[in-house]
Amino acid sequence: MAGITKRFPGVVANKDIAFKVRRGTVHALCGENGAGKSTLMKILYGVQRPDEGTITIEGNRVDLHSPADAIKVGIGMVFQHFMLADNLTVLENVVLGAEKLHGIGGAARTEIKRISKEYGLRVNPDDLVADLGVGDRQRVEILKVLYRGARILILDEPTAVLVPQEVEELFGNLRELKAEGLTVLFISHKLDEVLSVADDITVIRRGTTVATVDPKTVNARQLAELMVGSELPTPETAESTVTDRIVMRLTDITLAGGEGRNLLTDVDLDIHAGEVVGIAGVEGNGQAELVEVIMGMREPTAGRVFLGDTDISDWGVREIREAGVGYIPEDRHRHGLLLEAPLWENRILGHQTEAPNVKGQLIDAKAAKADTERIVKEYDVRTPSIFVTAGSLSGGNQQKLIVGREMSHNPKVLVASHPTRGVDVGAQSSIWDLIRKARHEGLGVLLISADLEELIGLSDTIKVILRGRLTGEFDPDHVTSQDLGAAMTGADGSHDEHPSDTTGAAR
Amino acid sequence: MKLDPKRALMTLAAPVLALLIAVVLTSLVLFALGDPVRDVWITMLSAPKPRQITNIVNGAIVLYLSAIAVAVGFRMNLFNIGVDGQYRVAAFAAAIFAGQGWLPGFLNIIVAILIAMLAGGLWASIAAYLKVKRGVSEVISTIMLNAIATGVVAWLLNKVAVKVKGSNATNTQEIPESSQLEGFKLIPGANNRIYTLLILAIIVGFLYWFILGKTRFGFDLRATGRSETAAVASGVKVPRMVMTSMIASGALAGLVGMPLLFGLDHSYGTTFQAGLGFAGIGIALLGRNHPVGIALAALLWSYLDTQSNALQIRAGVAPELVNIIQGIILFAIVIAYELVRRADIRLEQSKVAKELAAQRAVRTPEGAQA
Structure with a gap:
């Protein structure tokens, strides 16, 4: 019962990340976006390799070169954006790429039914994916991972696409999985959900693990403060400013x-x-x-x-x-950015015909650059310069650039x-x-x-x-x-x- | 301001590496076939004579125009494989017009060039129309149109060809002497001349750089190439953009045959140089769609072509060997550029992260901003 230890010092997005996950628990990983969760996930799933550090599963050190390796050692990933072919049935989607396990016919169907029943997933192998709702599709994704023999499931922001009722249902499924001895790594930044479903919570901030806490002893506000390192903002608006125009x-x-x-x-x-x-x-x-x-x-x-x-x-x-x-x-x-273009060109995007970006038919690079500098400053876009590509910024900073750009044209x-x-x-x-x-x-x-x-x-x-x-x-x-x-x-x-x-x- | 020596080095490293790989692999091929490896390279790398230098430059002028035509499409993710057909249709049309000698000397040339652009653009517009209205991939339609162009031009040529006694060449009416361009004596010691329409290539290169890099239209075009979805959301009318750039590409392709027509052949015929459009694709790739890069790539291509002529005599190897070299260079370069591109993205991301981390260390805790 060694659990898992992972350490990734040296990576730019992640440094000195270390945490343990106990078998048969739901372990939540929370942190604001850009904190390094997705990089960590990619490392765990073998998509990227850590520069330093080790991953240990059940006492064995593993070296993951590809998702195939990850699947082999029993790590399965359920992505935020589902990877299902709409025009195929559940069965076909599940066996796709795993034809060797139970074939593509009756044996596979039986296996899917067995898994579905064992974990209470209520998935019918012969449904067409196109007919399924979001919650159903997610369960298909989970089943897909289980079908490949995963014992450790990573769920990346699984509730982002669900309504509250579906979230409850998902959590029911997770508890079921846990009861069967599976381990769930649950990534989220929704604190209430994390608190309600997790057995342990590890908080990541700025690419490093800040703390692992017990959900019974913390409340949402404390958790949030761990995440941001400061007070939690609320989206409340003050008095109404609605006019009748x-x-x-x-x-x-x-x-x-x-x-x-x-x-x-x-x-x-x-x-x-x-x-x-x-x-x-x-x-x-x-x-x-x-x-x-x-x-x-x-x-x-x-x-x-x-x-x-x-x-x-x-x-x-x-x-x-x-x-x-x-x-x-x-x-x-x-739709919002040219990822491979520098920030100042992205500042022009969407306003190619408006000042200060253009003079007549010509691009006014000088004015556009100057205005990009202004946006970067005013909207607090964290970037070393306006000449780096938009793709190298974190999501939050990209979004601030977009908001700044849109607000700059009144x-x-x-x-x-x-x-x-x-x-x-x-x-x-x-x-x-x-x-x-x-x-x-x-x-x-x-x-x-x-x-x-x-x-x-x-x-x-x-x-x-x-x-x-x-x-x-x-x-x-x-x-x-x-x-x-x-x-x-x-x-x-x-x-x-x-x-x-x-x-x-x-x- | 953003010149990073490390990145500049990587940019240069890619083509050099590709060349080396091409040399090694070609040598292996030669060795396996029992051909004289050393002699081949001595021939290929021997210093070209002044006359050959002129030929190299002349070849490069034509290739340059072809590659720029291709590059216009590339910059917005359009693969105009049809430059080959477009320039032949255009050269044919221009040759017929110029051959009539309706206009005096210089004017005749200008109007013929415009006609070539029009013809090339029209030919390309078929593919553009099919893509915009019917969703036909431009790759397929332009390849088909190349074949059609070959047939149509050959058929029309037979109709209008001027029979010269004692020759079985099939040519259009030769353009009047007043409209033939003599060329520049630029290379000392050479008795042949550089095409006058070198000027055209330079103008085209400059306009390509200016329009794509400095104008709204160019921005829209590049934006479409980088991300069609983002371009649509930014207000670019993509179908119109496809139409415009495809036709522009075809019009430029129309220029490809002009230096040959006015500076060398003086008529369009069965011996008119073929295959320039395909070479242009490779050169545009090699030159990374950059006006200067393409010029260098065109010179390299033309250098290889010219040097290969002596292979048969000096090394006893068929000059077609050069096609193998060129092919390998292309393969290697495409792979190398992609590797460099990815490394570049990674490098920049880590650089940005590092610089931000450094900034943070100096700043007060950032939460205060929120």
Whole structure:
């Protein structure tokens, strides 16, 4: 019963990390993003190799060169973003790449059923993955790992994509796994969850382990202070600044999807100056599409978008951004940045036609660089210079650069999609501050987030999106995460008026 | 300001390494076939005579134009494999026009060059249209269009060819003498001349650098190449960008045949140099899409081509050997660049982390910022 010891001194992202995980426990690893959790995970899973330090499993020192090695010694990883092929069944997904274990037919099916039953995963091998919900998919991922014989499971931010009810379910599964003698390494920065499910908690800060604590003896605030090394910020807004001036109005926005199913149906939305409108919803319920319609990346099938009094429905992305719609994209790596370009070129991105970036048809590199310096200073982007590539910055600093860039063009409306996702607590609170400040100055903000606490704390109005419809409106002062969670999954009955939505075209 | 000696060294190391690998592997091939390894390298590396230097530069001019045409596509992740077809269609069109001699001397050249660009651009626009409207990969369509170009040009050439008595060459009408470019005597001791259209190559190189590096259009184009999704979100209309850059690439490809047409052949015919488009792909890769890098790569390519001519006589080895060398250089360079690129990213990430850690050590605890 030696447990595991791991030490990785010398790595830039991780230094002198040392902790032990007891077998048959749920061990939580928490730290703000950018603290080095993901690097550590990659090391544990053999994706990257530590410069120094050792990993010991059950008393044996192991050397992991690749994920295959990790699987061999019984380490399995469940990634935050699922790696499943939608058009295959659960069975096919599970056996993919592990055909040698139990074949691809009956034996594999039996094995999947056995695992599913043993750990209470309720997975049916013949379901098509495309038909499964997020929680189900996650259980398939867990099963996939177990099927490959893992005894130690690493779950990377498993609750990020789940609603509260699903989180509870996941935790039930984890307890089941634990009871069967498996070890779970649970990575999260959501403190309440960590406290409720973990047997031990190791806190990482700035790439190094700060402490391992017993969840029974600490509370969330103490834990957070360990994580940040200072006080925990809260997303609460002060007095309301909502005015009755509408800065953006969406009327009857409908967006047809590929298979007769609408991605968005009759979305009506008003954003007033000085108002933060929060959109709550389980991922994949039309939030991304809503943003794309507003930003002009997609043409709605029906409905209009107004910026102030101007109808911008037919405008292109560039015109819309020039007209004063700031955009913080959901996936900053794909939509917000050129990772291989220097920071000052990234400062130009999205504002290629606006001062100070250009003079006529020419790029004004000098002014753009000077302005990047200003953003770096004002928005506290931690970087050695503005000539390093955006990809070399941490997530939080990338996001601060994006926020700084968008705010530098005096937007009237800010569309913020998961603005603090994958961002450390320090950057999170400064981004919240910026949104609050912007709101105070009369900006209308559309805030899309999976972080219910953030939504409740920042928004003046919260709307729930479910299957492409705005199904509910809540007052953030009187709503709990549980209420929102229920509305987001449709468990509150709000979606009953359209029972056939999933199959037939709406209307 | 950001010149890091370590990184500069790595950038240089890659092509040098690739060359060395090419030398070693080629030697192995020669050795295995029982060919005289030493003689081959003595021939290849012997100092070129002034006349050959002129040939090297002339070859490089043409290759340079071809590679720049390819590089325009590369910078936005478009693989214009069709430069080969585009320049032949263009050279043919320009030769027909210039051969008529409707316009006086110099004007005739300018208009013919514009016609070449138009023809190359039009030919490329077929692939661009298919990609934008139908989602056809430009790789496939341009390869097909190369084959079609070969057929169409050969067929049309037969229709318009001027029969010269006592020769079975098939050529378009020769351009009037007033529109033939004599060339510059730049290399001392050489009795042959450098193409006048060296000027064209220099202008094109400069414009390539300027437009891509300094203009809004260039920024949009490079952004699209680096990340299409980010470009879309930033307001770039990607389909239009694909259309524009593909046509621009084709128009530049149209220039490839111009130095040959006005400086050497004076007509388009069956003997007109072929395969320049494919060489351009390799040279653009080798030169890392950089206007100066491409110039160096084009010179190297042309040097190898020229030096290989003597192989048969001096070493008894077929000059096609040079294709093996060039091929290996390309393979090695692509691998080396990718390795350098990755190492570069790693290096920078660790450098940034290190510098930030150093900053932190001086600063007060950062939580105070929050």
